[in-house]
Amino acid sequence: MNFENVNSVYFIGIGGIGMSALARYFVANGKQVAGYDKTATDITRSLEDLGVAIHFNDSVSEIDATYLDSKSTLVVYTPAIPNGHSEFNYFKDNSFHLLKRSAVLGEITRQTVCLAVAGTHGKTTTTSILGHLLKACNVPVTAFLGGISENYNSNLIINGTEVTVVEADEFDRSFLTLSPDLACITSMDADHLDIYGNAEELVKTFKDFSECIKPNGKLFVKNGLPLKGITYGIEDDSDYSAQNISIEDGRYVFDVKTPTGTHKDFKFSLPGRHNLSNAIIAIAMAAEYGCSYKDLSQALETYKGVKRRFTYQIKTENFVFIDDYAHHPEEINAVHQAVREMYPDKKVLAIFQPHLFSRTRDFIDGFAESLSKFDELLLLDIYPAREVPIEGVTSEWLLNKIENSNKKLVQKSQLIDEIKKSDAQIVLTIGAGDIGEEVKHIKEAFYVEN
Known part of the structure; x- marks a missing residue:
């Protein structure tokens, strides 16, 4: 479709990293932009700072009338949206232009x-x-x-x-x-x-x-x-x-x-x-x-990196705290290689949150092997994202497969106390779920002390 004829763009799942980039793009190109997501995050707050209206209840009544004109509104959705989503079905049933994020990217890049x-x-x-x-x-x-x-x-x-x-x-x-x-x-x-x-x-x-x-x-x-x-x-x-x-x-x-x-x-x-x-x-x-x-x-x-990709949160002579998005065994292996190359003689504590029940099930042995390489391990419960639980697929199952005597299953509320019990000089938080929300709390707790 011709985006020149679009006055407003509505995003279902606007807080996703790829969706929010598209939202920024349309804002920069003078479109009116609004959207829905299930939770408020730093990403949604940054979009709101740009003037994007965002709500967090799946309710057509909360959508501004500007975006309810099917002739001038483009609706962009993420494939992670469930079939029963009421806003999605409203737009679908009322003949709006609905495109997946990938299709919008395809249209933008084609010319x-x-x-x-x-x-x-x-x-x-x-x-x-x-x-x-x-x-x-x-x-x-x-x-x-x-x-x-x-x-x-x-x-x-x-x-x-x-x-x-x-x-x-x-x-x-x-x-x-x-x-x-x-x-x-x-x-x-x-x-x-x-x-x-x-x-x-x-x-x-x-x-x-x-x-x-x-x-x-x-x-x-x-x-x-x-x-x-x-x-x-x-x-x-x-x-x-x-x-x-x-x-x-x-x-x-x-x-x-x-x-x-x-x-x-x-x-x-x-x-x-x-x-x-x-x-x-x-x-x-x-x-x-x-x-x-x-x-x-x-x-x-002059390149500085990407947040949550081997990002240094604290870097002192006696204590280093690194955060990384790794959520696949090969990515964890890459993080391990990097930290051992940079700090070959220091003790490393890894904190890992598995992402998706299906990925944990499909790569359980790979996760166990990669996580066994760290000196100490704190393991969080599986972050479900778009999935429902799978019987028998738990962090406890993964923990039992990890060959490391210094391992423990913990809750997010216990992380700071558990880190304080360790004498590790390098601490890593790893995972693609909401473990990223814990980074600021860990940083605040240890930045003062170190």
Whole structure:
């Protein structure tokens, strides 16, 4: 549809990270924006600060009359909305223009040069690096992020409308609505098996995504994935790779090997080889778009990261508190690698909140293996998100599988007291649920003491 004819946009599930980025986009483009979500969060409050009207009861009577004109209102919804949602059904029954978030992104990007980042891990960090690099190189870009950029304190970067950067989300096969000019696939580890059924179907859908690229477009793939494209990696024979890696003053210093030569002394502050890999593909895509390596090197050095992606909350000589969004065994392994590389001789306490009953069930042994690597572990109950409980799938089941004598199942109200009992110098909070709401309380409790 032609968004020029839309006066107002109503979001069902406006507090989601991807939905709120779209809301910001429409506000920036002069549309009237409002929405519903089930709970108030920092994200909804930041939207309200922009003038967006938000309510938290599923009730058509609470929707302003401005948004009840089917001819001038676009309704955007998240696939996580349940079938019985009364507002959704009202709009559906009254012939409103209803589009999934992914379809709206597809429409926005169709008339632009689109750079899309796909993969079961690394999308948000890679997208934010790429958006930052392009903006810093003065490219007229709009970047939709799946997290809050530390550089811009937003999940939307706007520097123009000729180029778009988007996360190509595999959940619900959403990324098949995109038609990018340049796309990358960072990983294809099994995930979202509640949607796909098995790992083979997930891989097939990533291959389908690779065929969505526009004619004469380019696909970048992590070295080792079963897809043909421009390869990238770390200290290997990829088309683009990080070489001569060292750590100086707590940041990576490395060279970038490309198909046309090697460019020296790039600097990058995010810990972890997985983040270094994300930086390499962002550099590769920006370079293929047309940015100079000199400008990219300067831009990368100013990149600060994404909130809840190995975010330092406290960083002193005797105590470090890091928060991370990791919610898959491979992501937890990446966090573990990063913290051991940066703090090889220090004791590490991890606090983990499993996300989704189905994901816990599907990867129970992987979670147990990855969580066993930490010196101490505090485990929270499973965060259900959109799911109902599955019989037998509990945090206690996971705890019993973890091979670590220093492990304990706790409630969120006990966290600060349990951390105080530990002599660990490094504390990690990990998970994609509402554990992020506990971070500020932990930070307040320990920032004064350290």
